[in-house]
Amino acid sequence: MGRDILQPVVVLIAWTLVMLVWMVVTRLPAMKAAGIDITKVRGSKPGQLDAILPPEKQWVAHNYMHLLEQPTIFYAVALVIAMTGTGDGFNAWLAWGYVGLRIAHSLVQATFNKVSVRFMLFALSTLCLFALTLHAAMAVFGWHMHG
Template identity: 65%
Template sequence: MDHAILRPVVALAAWTLVMFTWMIATRLPAMRAAGIDMGKLVGTKGADADRALPASAQWKAHNYNHLLEQPTLFYAICLVIALTGTGGAINVGLAWAYVTLRIAHSLVQATVNRVKPRFVLFLISTLCLVALTLHAAMAVFRG
């Protein structure tokens, strides 16, 4: 099996862990500064943290959550492409484009959090995912 299509999968998983680390490194000091004692918290939700912490601290958490949403489709589709042996140059390029765009989306959201550039990056990355999905569908449904 050609592993080239799996490299962007591992890269995005690694990036998700980078964002997790950045989130923790930002959120814990913000919680201390806000006087929040995690030992006393019971049944809180993300909206509670949005009210209690500075927005810039929450941006990393929001992005981490985003990396656990749509990219799950990316992981599954890339595995289908790998298993069907259709991970050629076009699909590998689309997968790397998806990962690069999602990393750029993370950096925008975690720093300046401007909606328009975030939306454009999200939209273009989604188009890459659509193309990968179509290619995976053609591989598994061709008869």
């Protein structure tokens, strides 16, 4: 009971791995074209490739990093909701909404990367995350809506 929310969790994990593969197959040829021999590189700094590679070759890498940021909150709140047995129904739909919006965000960022579209998708997904967090708090602290 309440485990439906785990399905979108697994889908977002799988999508993150898809973006990892996409990043590797995009970045390695771009690095080679830029004259970077990864067998000879020692150490690096975050963002160092941004100054070397064409921006569109970095978009997938930037999105992969984004999938390791805010979605960590989603994973935690989804697990709390699943453990409280409230992961079915509306909460599952909210989780699917979050995942669908994050996948759409990835596709926008990795392809044409229009910031206004990305921001709208990010904002909508964040609203889903706020609602899930409120519902997790309600379940954990025993708050009930009366009406």
